[in-house]
Amino acid sequence: MSTKTVKQRLNDYVMAGSKAERRIATFMLASIAELPFDTAASISKRIGVSEPTVGRFCRSLGYQNFKALKEDLQHDIGGGPWLLGDRLKEFHDRTKSGDGEQGRGLELEIASLVRIYELARTEHWARAVKKLARYRQIFVAGFQTERGLAQYFANQLQYLRPNVHLVDIAGGNFSEALLNEEKSTALVIFEARRYSRLSELLAKNAKSRGIPLTLITDAYCDWGHDLADEMFVVRTEFNMFWDSTAHMANLANLLINSVFKELGPHVEQRLNAVTRLHGDFIGYVGESTRQDAKS
Amino acid sequence: MSTKTVKQRLNDYVMAGSKAERRIATFMLASIAELPFDTAASISKRIGVSEPTVGRFCRSLGYQNFKALKEDLQHDIGGGPWLLGDRLKEFHDRTKSGDGEQGRGLELEIASLVRIYELARTEHWARAVKKLARYRQIFVAGFQTERGLAQYFANQLQYLRPNVHLVDIAGGNFSEALLNEEKSTALVIFEARRYSRLSELLAKNAKSRGIPLTLITDAYCDWGHDLADEMFVVRTEFNMFWDSTAHMANLANLLINSVFKELGPHVEQRLNAVTRLHGDFIGYVGESTRQDAKS
DNA sequence: CCAATTTTGTCATTTAAATTTCAATTTGAC
């Protein structure tokens, strides 16, 4: 057997191989640290190729089978730490030795994640989930940099249920959300320092109209308590040059997942329908549009 | 299952176990990093005990079998007390033992974060950062649910530098990005399964025009390697009903932070200027708009 | 030392992983 490392061999196939081979190579490269825990079968299932194909792929890389590849991986990577715990420790040690503000940031992010999962078990969380699942109309708002997060959340919720709207300031007012005649309307706002006046105005107005508010914000928001029915506070300080609101996306997705569970398995129908619609109008990689297919 | 780490469990048996148990525990502790590549059979042969004994030993540690032990090892964050505060650690233990579903998701998310921070140390990362800091024009794209992430990233980058644009399909083509006469143009795409045809088309077209591409995607993207100059793969499987792309936001913010460091402290001027502009036109909580202030 | 108990290994069985064969599908050249 030649002297190439597993990584190098995989890299050769990422570009040059057949479709399935590229798929496998890409996946293996991306999750090289988890490969020792995998089997040819588990990999094949995850990436949607058959088990023999994975076996054959390992052969064409020059190994007898997937196990042999793992063997080689063991000697091959040698230096670097394998286990999650060791990898973490490496960051931590560097931090202590002064080399990395990065390691500190990682630790803060992990703590923040733990906290988000803690929030997901609260009474407030359950209440917010029920609202997001059952209320007729859901409006989602976010301004400045939180706009993207609001859109991200809204787009995902739209896969699960109808009548989800991203609140838009373009028209100069929030009439769509606030003057909705529907009684069963709920509002979600993503907001962080420095707080846009728009958010507070919107929240106040919603309150005055009896529209319940779920607020995702940071630890410095002092106006939310009075106005929000549920207020989820995520950490934003991760040793970066400014506060990062990225963990609102983590929270948002966990929330979406809870809504899915609340709605039950029948939502898969809608999910597939929405996916199909996207296929009709835009199309996915590796398929013709349905329009094409018909002709 | 209790809250101990694999290492702690093994340590208990090094002292207290029977002869064979001590042998096994000692061996496992000594070669804990190689365990993922082992099987119960291979271990039993190497240390001269029978295979069922190894299996029984794993049982008495609290695992169903050796495979389960490896599983745990994979997600074990190593019990560093430095990592989390006591309260959070306690919660982590609780989720891990009780509501297994969520605890497992949390572990997967932590592993993903570690991976992202590892990516941030690569050569590719440094290259992407340089591009994002120096190229004249930056275009950011994302479709379907990744649209929000693209917007989030673009909005933040706009705070740091001019000429950052969110690619919009509304006009039916990408002329803005692709027919830009500026030589120094770079493209960033956020994309995940199922891959929109738009992303691939855009990437291909960009490649043909010599526009470099930074691609943030998942482990299943088999078309990116040919087209992207840098490809950052984030984990998307967190034990949720569908793949979550939330960690692209975490990666995006870390990337933004790196760009900030690359640009140096003088960007703060721009940062403050943008913030002031927002104050002028929209206003922040707790202040009048500047317009108001004048009157 | 002996008997009760625990621990361990042998062998057969079950379960999971890898491999082979072969047919179906896809790809690429013309």
Add this chain to the structure above:
DNA sequence: GTCAAATTGAAATTTAAATGACAAAATTGG
């Protein structure tokens, strides 16, 4: 479009790993 070559997946087979039943060996307390 058509055909040959290459690629891939389904089903059956082989091989390896894990487990269970039970007997042999070791340990413990007297």
